[in-house]
Amino acid sequence: MDQRLITAADSEKTQRRAAGGLKRAGLDVGERVVLSLPTSGDLLAVALGALRSGVVPVMLDPALTAAEHAELVTDADAALVVDNQETLQKLVDGPAVDLADVPLARPMHYTSGTSGRRKGVWTGVLAETVAQALFDEEVELWEFEAADRHLVVGPLYHSAPLRFAMHTLLVGGTVLLPGRFDPAVALSAMTDFRPTTAFCAPTHLKRIFAAGSPLVDSFRLLAHAGESCPDALKRRVIDTFPADAVVEFYGSTEGQFTVCRTSEWLSRQGTVGRARPGRRLSVDGGGVIWCEMPSHARFSYWRAPEKTAAAWRGSELTVMDTGRLDDAGYLYLDGRRDDLIITGGVNVYPLEIERVLNACPGVRESAVFGMDDEHWGQRVCAAVVGTATAAELTEYAKAHLAPAKRPKDYHLVSELPTSANGKISRRAIPDLL
Template identity: 50%
Template sequence: MSHQAAEPVALPAADLRRLAGRFAAGLETAGVRAGDRVVVSLPNSVELLAAVWACVASGRIPVPLDPRLTPHEREPILDDVSPALVLDSLVRFAELLEPEPVDLDPDPRCRPMHFTSGTTGRPKGVWSGFWDVTDAEQAVLEERDLWGFAAEDVNLVVSPLYHSAPLRFALGTALAGGDVAVLPTFTPEGFCEAVARLRPTTMFCVPAHLQRLLAHLEVGATIDVSSFRLVAHAGAPCPDPIRRGAHALFGTDVVWEFYGSTEGQFTACSAPEWAEHPGTVGRARPGRTITVDHEDELWCAVPPWGRFAYWNDEERTANAWRDTADGPAFTVGDLGRVDDDGYVYLDSRRTDLIISGGVNVYPAEVEAALVEVPGVVEIAVFGRPDEHWGQRVVAAHVGDASEDALREAATERLAPPKRPKEYERVEALPRTATGKVRRTEL
């Protein structure tokens, strides 16, 4: 029954809502109750989007996971959320569909629970709590007002929907009555074909997508992108040549970038604003206030629907929040500054964070997976500049472990984006006086 063929199909919102309603009916039949967690680990597809919509609009909590996670990565998450259902194949999705849909709430009751790692290397769920009717409506309207989602839109999904940003754009479009089409995987050739056939109006992408598309066009490929009214990029720092290439291709009236995280959204920036304030990631989104503390850490005060907690982790939640004059504000540890006009500049993402192809890779998680390999005395993982992916993952290790053994362990325990592309044996890891590894020296 999959709508997801080799060529993506633009599915109208009414069809997608009916599909989600049929799946919500199946959840009821299967005994999945309100408040239960549903792990959604599917290939990129409209079915994934329908499953998430069914959950958030019927009081269940969807937990989208990368289907490439290894058992080593997935099992601790399943233990943490105790799901009532693990949806890990399109066949299982089809089996759960009921002939008649149930009515879904007009607006989602919560955000999906996405997992993020951070410095501990132990992934934790970001949980919004359930919203009341007013906050649910305001959460939807905030995105709609900012991005202009409308019934005339065709949103082309080019990124994995288990990530929060592409999921927000796709669901926001559907809630506004627009069509959604999903690329199973991104290739420049497949993207160009989809654009020619579907004439999409919006997409979210990461800089690596833009880089690959521009390189494809440089060698003679052509594309008519006049159907786009919005191309939003985020997820990684965008090199100036790529940004300017995107501005030239799509138009400065079309391209936006934003700064956010799994935990929440900070800023949005149009191309003309960036041209007037080079290097900025924009100003605080409406209803938010961004400040910096004495250590240059960015804090964002958010409206009620922007609140969150880390699932089953009160200490980590407490460390992420503080009260300010503008209300409760959170941080994800990024450093930056805010100028007199309110424009935000990122000085550095968390020093431990590697962003490869728009995917966050946390060194601590990779190190924990590899430190037990026989012959590893100690290991440090860091990012190295990569013209294709932005950064590539590299591991430096002390000890006589073989590269083959390390690669075998990485394949068994880590999803592909987290696996080091290079391994280097060193005599000792550079450390600070307090014993912390100096990743910048590596």
Template identity: 60%
Template sequence: MSAHSEVPVVRAADSEADQRRVAGALAARGIGRGDRLVVSAAASPALLAVVLGALRSGVVPVVLDPALPAAERADLVADADPALDLGDDPAQLIGDEVADLAPFPLARPMHYTSGTTGRRKGVWSGVLTDQHARALATEEIELWGLGPADRHLQLSPLHHSAPLRFALHTLLAGGEVLLPGPFDAARAARVITDMRPTTTFCVPTHLQRLLREDVDWSGFRMLAHAGAPCPEPTKRAVIAALRDGAVHEFYGSTEVQFTVCTTADWLAHPGSVGRARPGRTLTTDERGQLWCAVPPWSRFEYWRAPEKTEQAWDGDRVTVGDLGRVDDDGTVWLDGRREDLVISGGVNVYPAEVEAALDAHPDVVESAVFGVPDDDWGQRVVAAYVGTATPDELATWARERLSPAKRPKSLHALGELPRTSTGKVRRLDLPGVLGL
């Protein structure tokens, strides 16, 4: 079977017709601005139509992972307090009646944070003014240069904020979206080669697996990646495979977007995450936490958690707890999350710095560094890694590149690192995986 026959293609005009029918069904049910609608379904044309039709009616879709255990899903639905729960069948809301749509989404979807620590929090932006709605959509479309000629390849699940954002704005810009289903490297390679998408968003795990396939990358004008640090060898291989300037990285979270890193910026500053997006300014505080001043249409609160909202904001500046540095030229470097910080013998050890040193070894694919309790040092530094290097070889490598406090006290080779569905390493799971 060819890639063409097995991959749904969502075209902007077709989706808009379905969005109008979604808007009609919502109006008929009396569901309006600020109400929430829960859906937890696999990627499909119907899911995109429901999300965009709701947003352009001022209804806030709460997009949940369809693989959630029933009890966890029930907790999140109860917390979201929706006017309607579509379950895993978004098509049921595409009715016969049609209604008008706003030109741009009047809200952002509410996602529950899927970080590696803590209880999930709903990220709520409410209903936007028309002016802010236009500014929000225009910023995203112009930043990535999206237009009617774009064919976006969907590689990541739509219940995550970044993949959904790229798909929605491609349709809003008049382009089309390819939905090849759950990620499979061989299938994705065929789609890239045969259907020649122009844009995609992915995480580094996707890139590592695609680089092992026979892929014709030449159709891409823009490949954006985020979600987890990208090992330098992987990044350089992708830059070499694509046309000049096509590879972009960005730093953001479910809550807010911070930076963009072009190919040129990364080559000039390998390992950085670029500079602030337009309209934003990044600074650090005395603890090394990154704060970002954002435009009004990027504001949010944590749903029904005012104390967490208050901790995140200082005027128009917001933090999600990440640690980093900002150079004089505005280049941003990440040191990890505050909860990932390892304090060994009173020395702050940033996992990202140690991982960068280990990942530079030619026989290491990627690594993850974390701390475990230690009676003498408070915590000791431990590393898990994927690759063919032996622990002794890697320990010698680390001794030549890291100060004593930062060197892993033990190194453990694994077939793969445990991850969230967005590609973030589950550091808290590693001690259990390794029996530490």
């Protein structure tokens, strides 16, 4: 099968063989298979073949360090790990088997947490009616159809790029996988492939515009999310793409909260939209956003009941972002979680990085924070107390952290600022520096 241009018919054949390969490898319904490889048509087919046979793919960044990878594989209790082309090929060479019409689970993605430890978003195997409702909601909202040609911009281990690609194929559409993001390649794909849909983070859009003028008249939908989109960039995107093609949404790996079409944003600049169909938004006294979720959108955190309990309030979910609602129900974000850094559309939590840096020889303590960056939106920075040099910290981070989580700048300081309750105050560090 062509690893770049993926038709629904070709992918269906590979999905059936991949599901047979998983069965031949001994995987049963409800078990987990770790998929940690660069984006390809075969990787997408294995994820879909797994889901449509009741096996849950655990999507991991192939750029994780060996230690990070091993920690998550152990936590996921995976029955099979696919992290090389040879194992992937064995799966897609399996005997073809029958598949369910729709995915019987959600892929498990790990999302960073304020505790510094990642947590898996887990649904398990869904009842047939629940699985169908989950599928129908996505198709109806984004109006996926067999005529769609979807351009994949982000990596498939992220939830949104995988979700858009899977649903395009499942309704009979075609998907283009240009490989690792390169703005020049994306521009060429828009010209040659004539996509009708794409999902991007604002960082992708910024880099595409910096590289040239995209040919976009074929688009019916450009969805974007993952980080705040600067007003100037948003207006340029709206002015460039066809009328009402640009749709922003707000949510997280855990769940999707809002949708905002072009006309809505133009009349209410800065909003991220109103609640998606079947959901209801509220903001508590502390400004924390809650979203009442339909039953088919429920999940738990894998083997973390206390974190699950903190995220849910009955049928309402929070990921601890803050914001406000206007009288018409439009949501405006005041801020993501206090310590969250969004760099190039990737969520990075300081505690996870600090846990690594604090184990580096010569480090007494560290504090990680984000700084505005014209290219990435935010850049990861670290203030470090101890005798370790910036060069030593750079090498240590390279060995223990995935690229997006490695600090770009190290500031060696004698002490870290603390709040009245004695906790390190990350927000105060940029001013001190």
